[in-house]
Amino acid sequence: MSLKKVFGIIVIALLLIVIGWAGIVLYYDSKPKPAVELEQSTAPVSAIVKINFADKQLDYPVRVAAPATVLTALQAIKDLPVETKDYGQLGVLITKIGDVANGQEGKYWQYWLNGVYATVGAGQQAIKTNDIIQWKFTNEGPEVK
Numbered sequence: 001m002s003l004k005k006v007f008g009i010i011v012i013a014l015l016l017i018v019i020g021w022a023g024i025v026l027y028y029d030s031k032p033k034p035a036v037e038l039e040q041s042t043a044p045v046s047a048i049v050k051i052n053f054a055d056k057q058l059d060y061p062v063r064v065a066a067p068a069t070v071l072t073a074l075q076a077i078k079d080l081p082v083e084t085k086d087y088g089q090l091g092v093l094i095t096k097i098g099d100v101a102n103g104q105e106g107k108y109w110q111y112w113l114n115g116v117y118a119t120v121g122a123g124q125q126a127i128k129t130n131d132i133i134q135w136k137f138t139n140e141g142p143e144v145k
Contacts, residue, residue, distance in 0.1 A: 042066050047073050047127050050134040051080075051097060070111055070133050071122040091121025100137055107139045117142035 045068035049060045062076040071092055074082055083096035094109045095102050102108045111118045112134045113125060127133065 044068075045073075045127055045131075046129050047131040047133060049073050049077060050132065052134065052136045053098065053100060054137065068127045069123050070113065070118070070125040070127060073127055073133055074122065074135070092123040094122055094135075097135060097137075104137075105139070107137050109135055109137055110141070111135045 044063050044065055046061065046063045047068070049062055051058045051060070060077045060080070062073050064072045064076045071084070071094075074094065074097070080098060081096070082094065083101070085093045085095050087093060093102075094111075097109055100109075111122060113127065114132055115134075118125060
């Protein structure tokens with residue numbers, strides 16, 4: 001076998017290795033990642049949960065164990081029934097707070113964290129001390145203030 005052929009085979013083999021490695025990197029890089037990384041702290045988190053019902057707003061100071069999420073803060077409110085539906089990898093949907101269930105008059109429970117409309121499910125959104133979580137029963141989405 002000539003030196004040219006050996007060199008050509010080596011070049012082709014190296015190209016295939018590089019292309020294969022790049023494909024593996026791109027595959028693993030494109031896998032979905034958690035929307036928000038939960039803090040690894042073990043310290044309890046204190047936050048305020050505000051719930052806007054049609055006729056009133058109720059404010060609840062809560063303290064929850066880490067890792068704390070918007071969902072665990074809501075569930076920490078004593079004497080306030082909360083119903084949820086788990087959609088697996090998509091997350092948990094809050095279906096009812098108190099006696100107000102999703103779908104009434106085309107409205108649904110939505111939340112804002114520190115005044116910013118939610119972009120992930122309540123169980124995926126990490127919270128930290130002094131956060132303010134506001135739940136609103138509305139059909140208007142992020143433009144509601």
